[in-house]
Amino acid sequence: PVVNGEADGTIAMRAHYAPPWADVSIIGLAGSSGSGKSTLSQAIVRKLNLPWVVILSIDSFYKTLDPESHKAAFRNEYDFDAPDAIDFDVLVEKLRELKAGKRAEIPIYSFEKHARIDRTTEIYSPHVIVLEGIFALYDPRVLDLLDMKIFCEADADTCLSRRILRDVRDRGRDVEGIIKQWFSFVKPNFQKYVDPQRDVADIIVPRGVENHVAMSMVVQFIERKLLEKSTHHRAALKSLEVGAQSE
């Protein structure tokens, strides 16, 4: 019997067999700031209606700033829209831990403080992770771990207005600062780094959650993937049972 592509007999099969909870499916969801990634992620989770689906935001992996940069951030003069602002090494480490069925401690980021807070959240054995953020489809190591790649699209004026409302309401910002940051960093870096990620996407979702057709396609795709995986695991379990009986 062949499990995971290895034909080494029962012992090797045991060593290579990964239980279902170790085989998390990861969906990457990228798009401009304010394009509606968070809302789309929540809608996917709701529609999937499965018990173990978590949303992991790349925002949790913003690097810790040195004192100078931290001051610049409060003047809206720090570039949070370049890939260098994200700690991809830690993100990849956490995703690999979760893929291996381990529990992972995820930092919690405060946009008001421009810093991580003392607490962390724990993610443990999810079946599906929705990884959302402006750079969800950027790092090749992350791309390797993804089962599905989505790019969320929205007009720039829609994105900017959503961002103004949200940043004033939830992130302790003022309108002048938001607009200054948008034109200095968010907009140019969208063109430079964020938009090109659409080239690696499996699905581009125009108009985010309002797009019911695209939403149903995304959900159907995920459900099919999960079904394939559970069929594979059941087959693997069956061959294990056969192996054990013939010992």
Ligand code: CTP
């Ligand atoms: N950002 C910021 N201050 C920080 C860290 C990040 O203003 N200390 C901004 C960056 O400029 C970046 C944005 O946060 O553009 C990333 O979050 P965003 O994509 O806007 O939020 P999500 O909720 O992940 O996505 P969406 O708006 O699409 O729902």
